[in-house]
Amino acid sequence: MGALIVNDEKKSFLALRNSLESYTPISDDTWRAFKGITKFRSLTKNTLLYCAGTIPRSYAYVYQGLIRGFVCDEKGKEYNKMFFDEGMFPGSMTALLTSSPSMLSFETIEDTLIIEIDFASYRKLMIEKNDLKLFQIYYLEKNWLLAKDSREIEIVQDDATARYLRFIDNNPTLIDRLAQYHIASHLGITPTQLSRIRKSL
Numbered sequence: 001m002g003a004l005i006v007n008d009e010k011k012s013f014l015a016l017r018n019s020l021e022s023y024t025p026i027s028d029d030t031w032r033a034f035k036g037i038t039k040f041r042s043l044t045k046n047t048l049l050y051c052a053g054t055i056p057r058s059y060a061y062v063y064q065g066l067i068r069g070f071v072c073d074e075k076g077k078e079y080n081k082m083f084f085d086e087g088m089f090p091g092s093m094t095a096l097l098t099s100s101p102s103m104l105s106f107e108t109i110e111d112t113l114i115i116e117i118d119f120a121s122y123r124k125l126m127i128e129k130n131d132l133k134l135f136q137i138y139y140l141e142k143n144w145l146l147a148k149d150s151r152e153i154e155i156v157q158d159d160a161t162a163r164y165l166r167f168i169d170n171n172p173t174l175i176d177r178l179a180q181y182h183i184a185s186h187l188g189i190t191p192t193q194l195s196r197i198r199k200s201l
Helices: 002-021 028-035 093-098 119-128 130-157 160-170 180-187 191-200
Strands: 038-043 048-050 058-064 067-072 078-084 105-108 112-118
Touching: 002 028, 002 038, 002 058, 002 112, 028 119, 028 130, 078 180, 112 119, 119 130, 160 180, 160 191, 180 191
Parallel strands: none
Antiparallel strands: 038 112, 048 105, 058 112, 067 078, 067 105
16 A cells, blocks of 8 residues: 555656646756645545635645535535646635635535645745746646636626636536536536536537
8 A cells, every 4th residue: 555655656746847847848957946845635526625714834746536615604515616626726825825724615526535735935935946946937827817717707708608618618628527516616606506407508
């Protein structure tokens, strides 16, 4: 069992470097320093990685598994803002940048293997390493600025059926991995409404 965990850890770090380098080349020196501020973790399904109301100190990289970022209203109703599968970086960036309590909680939907990254150390390292700066710029442009604009337009302009079809197009590998109530929560509709939409299609 120990050998399997070590093997998973090695594969996860290889995947993380490949993910970083899909945006910009990362030098060996930067990579060694980056690895020094990280920690490999194995999480079981339904584990809270980060909890709303607390100030986070890290964010994560998903090597294997699935995590949801969600908020709860005053009545306890949950809204799934985002899903993070393999190759993605779950974490409350606003809370990390402002050192304030997170509005989001992050929970594993499947058994999940992650690499946890210390945020304060990452910020310090990013100032020192130009290749890490470039990664940050390119990643934020693609995954936060452009994706955020697209999501906001979709919410305003699309009806529920159009939002569901867009979700399928954008997340084809997640459809069979997510419970219908998780998808309905993300789309801002009830599971019953989602069931009607699926039947009509």
